[in-house]
Amino acid sequence: MSGKDRVVVGLATCGIAAGGVSVMEEIRREIKKRNLGVEVAETGCIGYCFAEVLVEIQKAGMPKVIYGEVKPNDVPLIVEGHLIEGKILRDKALLIEGRKTPEADFLKKQKRIVLANCGLIDPENIDDYIATGGYEALKKVLSGMTPEQVREEILASGLRGRGGAGFPTGQKWNLCAMAQGKDKYIVCNADEGDPGAFMDRSVLEGDPHAVIEGMIIGGYAIGATHGYIYCRAEYPLAVRRLKKAIADATSRGFLGKNILSSGYSLDIVVKEGAGAFVCGEETALIASIEGKRGMPRPRPPFPANKGIWGMPTNINNVETFANVPWIIRNRAKKFAKMGTVGSKGTKVFCLTGKVRRGGLAEVEMGTTLREVIFGVGGGIKEGRKFKAVQIGGPSGGCLPESLLDTPVDYDSLPAAGAIMGSGGMVVVDDTTCMVDLAKYFLTFTQMESCGKCVPCRLGTKRMLEILTRICKGExxxxxxxxxxxxxxxxxxxxxxxxxxxxPNPVLTTLRYFRDEYVAHIRDKRCPAGLCVDLVTFHIDPEKCTGCGVCLKNCPSGAISGERKKPHVIDEDKCIKCRECIRRCRFDAVYTV
Amino acid sequence: MSGEIRLKIDGKACSGLKGETILEVARRNEIWIPTLCYDERLEPYGACRLCLVEVKGARGLLPACTTEITEGMEVRTSTKRIESIRRTVIELLLSDHPDDCMTCESAGSCVLQDLAYRYGVKRSPYAGETHKYGILNGNPLIERDPNKCVLCGRCVRICEEVVGAGVYGFVNRGFDAIVSTPYDHSLLDTPCLFCGQCISACPVGALTSKISKGKGRYWDVKKTDTICPYCGVGCTITLWTKENRIVNVTAPIDKGVNKGDLCVKGRFGYQFVNSPDRLKSPLVRQRDGSLKRVSWKKAVSYIAENFARIREQYGPDSIAGLASARCTNEENYVFQKFIRAAIGTNNVDHCARL
Structure with a gap:
């Protein structure tokens, strides 16, 4: 990175989806038009997903500023005001380096190891990665450490699998290192499929070299001859950036034959998954790489002994690999200082749902849910009341307010009935029906069940049917x-x-929100007012101003009333689409 | 004995060799563990979850069919937890299975029916949506009823692992997962050999023989083990007969050289036995072209006389012998010996296939 003024646009999938590409085009046009000597770069996910598109401006003599929710027509203002005149546009600024802004807490309360480079470097530029210390860990390993020493270092760090199960990574590497086989495979599981989870995607899009470096180090530690990154095809940008990163790393001698003249060789291939959630399960993932239908098989034998083509195979998650270079560079001791007794380091969470600041949050293990949701996430949207948080996606559990002080680590979450999982954190408020939420997750798991074993194939279907009839009041x-x-x-x-x-979402909602199930079944009532078969829509004549917005937007013509007089809803015509609730500015529509 | 592994199953001291599974050792010791997807001819699969057992020190329950025995292992094959899961599995399977035992071809030899009987499952508490697939019988021999399929994968695996044809595979996911052929094609348009091995592997009535349909079920037929009359392999078969007619052919998987395997002829080619076209005595062509029924004695001496005459008149090379592959090796040996030594010609061949 040069000393030039610099404009950086967050162009991960989240940024692109929010219109980042047109903002980028506009910036380039403005800068060209005004003939400014400013460097324009793109970066991965900065983490502030709730405020995309993000534009960061680095101008000599001024603090670094991140602007949020930038639209193409904001660009001339930012270029002229900030880049030319040197004035910070305070109403658009999300973050001003060294100053207190309302959204500063989002980053301040985090501890970024895995995401350290995300949003900082250009993920498609290997020199950016190298400038931040990239591939130093690999050099260190290949020039002065035996594979055993590498494994000992990872074991000593206390790093546990970030894919969800939390198996100690060093132990996993030892098992695979000791297994005999003509070939050995090291695999990166990038088949992130939980609804509401995007941490692996963000790392792959924002810092692909960190994952690749971690994989090469792991490969060396176990004696792997081949590497695969199993990445879902629904992540086209991640796949593209990975392929570019692999090519760049190969051309610099970090990958391929005789890496950095050490005698160690490894090739890495990106294998795209075809969209099955179950392929995140390691034996199904192996089947898929082999070209078979992605279906799990019983373990043992474990992949460490019998994996791809029957050869010893070590599979780690994206985030696990991304931690490895940091541990090697900074030593295991420093890593082990972070976190709790049983869970070391940090964990990346995806804050989604009704939380005010949704996005990527990397926090030290042992941080409480409250700190993540209210500290980093800034609490609940629209001032509503927190009800529960679903941790670990469809495999996780739903925890209530009383458990907000639970620390996030591999031991405390399972004790509460949830799991660490891959790190999805879906926050729900009092407008969410917990039976409906459980139904939502069951719909997902039933759809994604591979159908091989009876309990999952038919059991989840029958659970879903029971939940459906409860929601219907039957x-x-x-x-x-x-x-x-x-x-x-x-x-x-x-x-x-x-x-x-x-079954975890059902078991935890039954454990913590049993009264909601009872209300649906016994009283035929949905306490959150969400289950359409159990609610009717009404307009409060006291609050209604007769503005007519609901009437105009009702798709079934169920609302009538004279202008400036309270309106009414005809229950027979109402299709319960909730459009009136969404449209009413006076909070006059309510459900019973 | 060296390499012997000792373990306890339900308190009973058992032993086995390295590589053997809990299920294999249990069966040898007459300890019953229910299975549905297990087939001793195939690689263990671990899908039906009926054979789950408790192993001391193991995390969670383990499938007996895939878990190899280890020294000092302590196994419990029946606990409250295990039986609850087994019962639930049966109830779940029955919740999407036709109530059709009265007319089902497999009644009496159906694993699911036996399990429901043993566990006393009359009606599933999980009644809900059921599949309504059409019957697939667009071929002369094999009828597939996907409604009865329990997705144990035995047909898929036997076709892949034993036959090598790989005709079946799983398609779709979740509740709609089903066994199908490539692009749902009829078996006639797949590499199917119609060996019927899939029928032999099906534990329920999802795969049945079309030509046996309605002719007699497991309990009302007489079963006779014999050798297949076709080729020299000599496969052991079991003839199912009812009212002195063959109604089905199966193969016992614990007997003979074939251990349950059969080809299309062995399994389906029995209709000649009761065919009205079948020759039951020798016929001799008359000068006017008609055929006359004669005794075996007369027929043999007619052949001998004429062979001798032709050989005398035109030489031994004017005679040729063609033997049938349906004969045994020994019969074919004798036949070529006769042609070479008695007739004196090398004009001898064999139809090589049937």
Whole structure:
């Protein structure tokens, strides 16, 4: 990075989806038009997903500023005001280096190791990565450490698998290193599929070399001859950047034959998954790489002994690999100082749902849920009340307010009924029905069940049917017991962890929000006012101003009323689409 | 014995060799563990979850069919937890299975029916949506009823692992996962050899023989083990007969050289036995072209006389012998010996296939 003034645009998938490409084009046009000697660069996800498109301006003699929610027509203002006149546009500024801004907490409360480079470097430029210390760890390993020493270092760091199960990475590497085989494979599991999870995508898009460097180090530690990155095809940008990063790393001698003249060779291939959630399960992932239908098989034998083509195979998640170079560079001791007794380092979470600042949050292990949701995330949107947080995606559990002080680590979350999972954190407020939420996750797991084992294939279907009838007000008193029994049998009887964890959303909502199930079944009432079969829509004549907005927007013509007089909803015509609730500016529409 | 592994199953001291599974050792010791997807001819699969057992010190329950025994292992094959899961699995399977045992071809030899009986599952508490697939029988021999399929994958695996044809595979996901052929084509348009191995592997009534349909079920037929009359391999077969007619052919998987494997002829080619076209006595062509029924004695002496005459008149090379592949090796040996030594010609061949 030169000393020139610099404009950086966040162009990860989140930035692109929010219109980042046209903002970028506009910036280039403005700068060209005014003939400014400013460098324009793109970067990965900065983390402030709630405020995309993000534009960062680095101007000599001025603090670094990140502007949020930038639209193409804001560009001339920013270029002229900030870059030319040197004035910070305060109303657009999300973050001003060294100053207190309302959104500063989002980054301040985080501890960024894995995401350190995300949003800082140009992910498509290997020199950017090298400038931040990239590939130093690889050099260190190849020039002065034996594979055993590398494994010992990772073991000593206490790093555990970030894919969800939390198996100690050093131990996993040892198992694979000791296994015998003509070939050995090192695989990066980048098949992130949980609804609401995008941390792996952000790392792959924002700092692909960190993952590749971690993989090469891991490959050296276990004696791998081949590497695969199994990345879902739904992440086209990640796939493109990975392929470019692999090519660049190969041309610099970090990959391929005789890496950095050490005698160690490794090639890495990107294998695109075809969109099956279950392929994140390691035995299904292996089947998929082999060209078979992605279906899990019982373990043992574990992939460490029998993986791809029956050869020893080590599979780690994206985030796990991204931690490795940092550990090698900074030593295990420093890593092990962060976190709790059983969970070291940091964890990246994806804050989504009804949280005010949704985005990427990397926090030290042991941070409480409250600190993540209210500190980093800034609490609940629109001043509503926190109700629960679903951690670990469809495999995780739903925790209530009383458990907000639970620390996020591999031991405390399972004790509460949730799992660390891959790091999805979906926050819900009092407008969410917990039965409906459980139904949503079950719909997902049922759809993604591979169909191989009976408990998962048929059990999740029957659970979903029971939840559906409860939401419709057709639940029977015995349904709760039936659900609970089925859930436990599926959990203990399923072949892989897709089925083994699929009942978690139901079990935790039954544990913490049982009264909502009872209300649906016994009183035919949805406490959150969400289940359409159980609610009717009304207009409060006290609050209604007769503005007519609801009437104009009602698609079924169910609302009538004279202008400036309270309106009414005809229950027979109402299709319960909620459009009136969304449109009313006076909070006059309510459900019963 | 060296390499012997000792373990306890339900408190009973058992032993086995390295590489053997809990299920194999249990079965040898007459300890019953239910299975549905297990087929001893195939690689263990671990899908039906009926054979889950408890192993002391293991995290969670383990499938007996895939778990190899280890020294000092302590296994419990039946606990409250295990039985609850087994019962749930049966109830779930029945929740999407036709209530069709009265007319099902497989009644009496159906694993699911036996399990429901053993566990006393009359009706599934998980009644809900059921599949309504059409019957697939657009070929002369094999009928597929996907409604009865339990997705144990035995047909998929036997076709892949034993036959090598790979006709079947799983398609779709979740509740709609189903066994199908490439692009849902009829078996006639796949590499299917119609060996019927898939029928032999199906534990329920999802795959049945079309030509046996309605002719007699497991309990009302007489079963006779014999040798297949076709080629010299000599496969062991079991003839199912009812009212003195063959209604089905199966192969016992624990007997003979074939261990349950059969080809299309062995399994389906039995209709000649009761065919009205079948020759039951020798016929001799008359000068006017008609055929006359004669005794075996008369027929043999007619052949001998004429062979001798032709050989005398035109030389031994004017005679040729063609033997049938349906004969055994020994019969074919004797036949070529006769042609070479008795007739004196090398004009001898074999139809090589049937």
């Amino acid at each position: 639940g029977k008193p015995e349904d709760i017991d039936l659900l609970e029994k089925l859930a436990i049998d599926i959990k203990e009887g399923s072949l892989c962890q897709l089925g083994g964890t699929a």
